[in-house]
Amino acid sequence: MPEMTLVEAVNLALARAMEDDPDVVVLGEDVGINGGVFRATVGLQARFGPERVLDTPLAELLISGLCVGMAAQRLKPVGEIQFMGFLYPCIDQLVNHASRIRNRTQGRLTCPMVLRTPHGAGIRAPEHHSESTEAMLAHIPGLRVVIPSSPDRAYGLLLAAIRDPDPVVFLEPTRIYRAAKGEVEDNGEALPLDVAFVLREGRDVTLISWGAMLKETMAAADALAADGIAAEVIDLATLKPYDEATVLGSVAKTGRCVIVHEATRTGGFGAEIAALIAERALTSLLAPVARVTGYDTVIPMARLEQHMMPSVGRIVTAARKACQFS
Amino acid sequence: MPDGGLPVIAHFEVRHRNYLAPDGSINRPLPPFASDAGLLTALYRAMMLLRNFDRKAVALQRTGRLGTYAVSLGQEAVSVSVASAMREEDVLLPSYRDNGALIWRGVKLEEILLFWGGDERGNHFSGPVQDFPFCVPVGSQAPHAAGVAYAFKLRKQPRVAVCMFGDGATSKGDVYEAMNFAGVHKMPVVFVATNNQWAISVPLRLQTGCETLAQKAIAAGFIGEQVDGSDVVAMRAAAEDAIAAAREGQGPRFIEAVTYRLGDHTTSDDALRYRSADEVQARWKEEPITRLRSYLVGQKMWSKAEEEQLAAECHERVEAAVERYLAAEPRRPETMFDHLYAELPEVYAAQRRELAGEGDA
Numbered sequence: 093m094p095e096m097t098l099v100e101a102v103n104l105a106l107a108r109a110m111e112d113d114p115d116v117v118v119l120g121e122d123v124g125i126n127g128g129v130f131r132a133t134v135g136l137q138a139r140f141g142p143e144r145v146l147d148t149p150l151a152e153l154l155i156s157g158l159c160v161g162m163a164a165q166r167l168k169p170v171g172e173i174q175f176m177g178f179l180y181p182c183i184d185q186l187v188n189h190a191s192r193i194r195n196r197t198q199g200r201l202t203c204p205m206v207l208r209t210p211h212g213a214g215i216r217a218p219e220h221h222s223e224s225t226e227a228m229l230a231h232i233p234g235l236r237v238v239i240p241s242s243p244d245r246a247y248g249l250l251l252a253a254i255r256d257p258d259p260v261v262f263l264e265p266t267r268i269y270r271a272a273k274g275e276v277e278d279n280g281e282a283l284p285l286d287v288a289f290v291l292r293e294g295r296d297v298t299l300i301s302w303g304a305m306l307k308e309t310m311a312a313a314d315a316l317a318a319d320g321i322a323a324e325v326i327d328l329a330t331l332k333p334y335d336e337a338t339v340l341g342s343v344a345k346t347g348r349c350v351i352v353h354e355a356t357r358t359g360g361f362g363a364e365i366a367a368l369i370a371e372r373a374l375t376s377l378l379a380p381v382a383r384v385t386g387y388d389t390v391i392p393m394a395r396l397e398q399h400m401m402p403s404v405g406r407i408v409t410a411a412r413k414a415c416q417f418s
Numbered sequence: 419m420p421d422g423g424l425p426v427i428a429h430f431e432v433r434h435r436n437y438l439a440p441d442g443s444i445n446r447p448l449p450p451f452a453s454d455a456g457l458l459t460a461l462y463r464a465m466m467l468l469r470n471f472d473r474k475a476v477a478l479q480r481t482g483r484l485g486t487y488a489v490s491l492g493q494e495a496v497s498v499s500v501a502s503a504m505r506e507e508d509v510l511l512p513s514y515r516d517n518g519a520l521i522w523r524g525v526k527l528e529e530i531l532l533f534w535g536g537d538e539r540g541n542h543f544s545g546p547v548q549d550f551p552f553c554v555p556v557g558s559q560a561p562h563a564a565g566v567a568y569a570f571k572l573r574k575q576p577r578v579a580v581c582m583f584g585d586g587a588t589s590k591g592d593v594y595e596a597m598n599f600a601g602v603h604k605m606p607v608v609f610v611a612t613n614n615q616w617a618i619s620v621p622l623r624l625q626t627g628c629e630t631l632a633q634k635a636i637a638a639g640f641i642g643e644q645v646d647g648s649d650v651v652a653m654r655a656a657a658e659d660a661i662a663a664a665r666e667g668q669g670p671r672f673i674e675a676v677t678y679r680l681g682d683h684t685t686s687d688d689a690l691r692y693r694s695a696d697e698v699q700a701r702w703k704e705e706p707i708t709r710l711r712s713y714l715v716g717q718k719m720w721s722k723a724e725e726e727q728l729a730a731e732c733h734e735r736v737e738a739a740v741e742r743y744l745a746a747e748p749r750r751p752e753t754m755f756d757h758l759y760a761e762l763p764e765v766y767a768a769q770r771r772e773l774a775g776e777g778d779a
């Protein structure tokens with residue numbers, strides 16, 4: 093199996109989906125001859141033509157709205173928003189149309205679209221290029237929000253997202269676009285959505301994260317193991333709807349939970365998970381649920397951004413504290 | 419002039435189309451279809467049905483049996499004529515005020531009542547299954563129309579997307595973004611802006627600095643035409659031309675239908691707060707139904723007897739629809755989860771069971 097980066101796996105999945113299904117259309121800014129600013133769509137236009145790999149005008153609301161119209165005609169549009177900071181004009185379309193057209197029309201019209209965008213900080217990009225506002229999206233009923241954390245999951249989950257009959261926002265962790273490498277088999281097999289992946293089993297504490305932050309979370313699990321603490325690491329992967337059973341099962345086993353995300357704390361998705369555990373697993377808890385998150389501030393520009401994001405040290409400290417609690 | 423005689427590199431023009439004067443007399447030779455008494459009377463009947471339906475809907479709202487409702491009073495010619503120029507396989511993307519178009523396309527009156535009565539089943543449309551439902555967030559349907567048209571183009575289908583919105587909507591980026599894209603790709607889409615002079619309380623002069631809305635098409639690279647939107651003959655002719663051009667691959671068109679909203683914005687609005695009764699009274703002289711009737715009667719295409727029969731038919735049709743609307747089985751609360759996803763994820767299925775009182779919290 094060839095070794096590749098996460099962004100190459102995205103490209104591979106797009107090519108595979110377009111090859112398999114003539115209804116798949118890729119659209120966005122610079123996705124054509126330029127192959128996308130992160131090169132995720134490289135080579136697709138040469139292979140599938142400019143009608144199926146469409147360079148749109150510079151208009152994000154349009155990209156998302158076009159997807160809704162195409163999808164209602166049973167095309168499978170895969171729109172690209174260059175950076176998550178430019179996704180906000182799409183929120184109207186996602187909230188008011190994409191996510192609810194099936195429900196509004198009682199199934200008469202549906203919206204099998206995917207909107208892809210890079211997610212998160214850590215690439216020393218200009219302002220507005222480092223957003224991680226996934227909680228905002230995960231709040232929207234009728235939507236799916238998916239974040240892969242490795243090349244093989246990027247491949248399998250993107251294929252699943254494209255084949256899914258409902259709208260999916262697919263957040264690609266920018267920081268590990270190239271840093272994450274792994275073997276990917278181009279077998280056309282999708283991975284399941286709505287399912288969390290247990291990356292590492294452990295008895296003592298559950299670490300839950302998604303996207304690029306799993307890198308630090310896995311490193312923290314290594315450091316904890318050196319201390320004799322066996323951490324279970326869960327890649328949530330789909331945030332909406334999320335795999336409550338795997339979360340609850342793991343916490344029932346370990347009695348301790350640390351949730352790690354790069355997004356700001358207040359109203360972040362970690363709060364949702366903590367609430368679930370409080371409601372449904374309180375009696376198995378041996379320590380308070382902890383959150384290691386970005387601070388409640390604007391994501392700083394390059395010089396300070398690493399201080400906002402959870403570090404291995406912060407995760408280890410939180411996990412140790414949980415393990416030492418009473 | 420400070421331009422120092424610089425050359426003019428582009429000229430644009432915006433045309434205005436009108437055939438029937440407010441008194442029903444003819445301003446210029448009518449288009450060929452106007453000799454078809456069957457078509458003209460069908461348009462007349464549809465406008466009358468809409469006016470009757472509106473009156474009943476308002477009465478239902480006033481008596482607590484319908485939610486907020488947006489009437490078409492005074493602007494019936496627009497949506498009826500546009501829909502009449504479409505083919506069944508075309509796709510309509512209406513705003514919330516385009517009842518006339520939906521009814522023409524075969525959506526049942528009771529479905530429209532269900533929608534305004536707060537029931538999603540109204541959007542199920544037993545009629546044109548690919549048409550979009552009423553769009554409430556103003557102008558946000560325009561990009562959908564471009565997407566629908568893109569699908570037609572990609573699949574080489576001779577179909578047209580027809581997108582309707584109000585004058586207020588033309589202030590939104592959504593509409594311009596969609597028009598701009600449609601212009602780039604010569605998309606089979608027709609945009610119809612119903613300029614009824616008001617966006618709730620905001621008059622057109624505070625909505626735009628443009629002389630016409632039609633000229634907004636120029637910036638997107640295609641033809642925009644201003645049409646007397648209270649003249650159903652002009653509207654039908656303009657819609658027919660635009661839809662035919664789009665179908666033949668000539669690209670998008672924009673129609674500004676200049677008309678007047680004689681009623682309140684919705685049943686929740688009181689238009690007397692922002693415009694005078696005199697203004698409205700004056701505009702009643704231009705309204706589309708009397709105008710067409712005067713023409714039809716003058717041409718001996720319509721008689722008093724037919725008028726009476728039509729009134730009875732409208733009454734009967736509307737009353738029967740109201741009965742079916744009021745008799746609709748209530749939905750069980752947990753059905754709000756139906757059609758949320760193709761297959762309801764288990765975590766929400768549990769919430770559905772909770773709502774259904776099947777334990778499970």
Ligand SMILES: Cc1ncc(C[n+]2csc(CCOP(=O)(O)OP(=O)(O)O)c2C)c(N)n1
Binds near residue numbers: 614
């Ligand atoms: C995006 C958005 N903003 C505000 C509203 C509230 N609103 C409903 S109708 C309306 C005025 C729209 O005017 P216009 O587009 O001219 O259409 P008309 O109602 O006159 O048919 C407003 C502001 C809305 N529905 N959508």
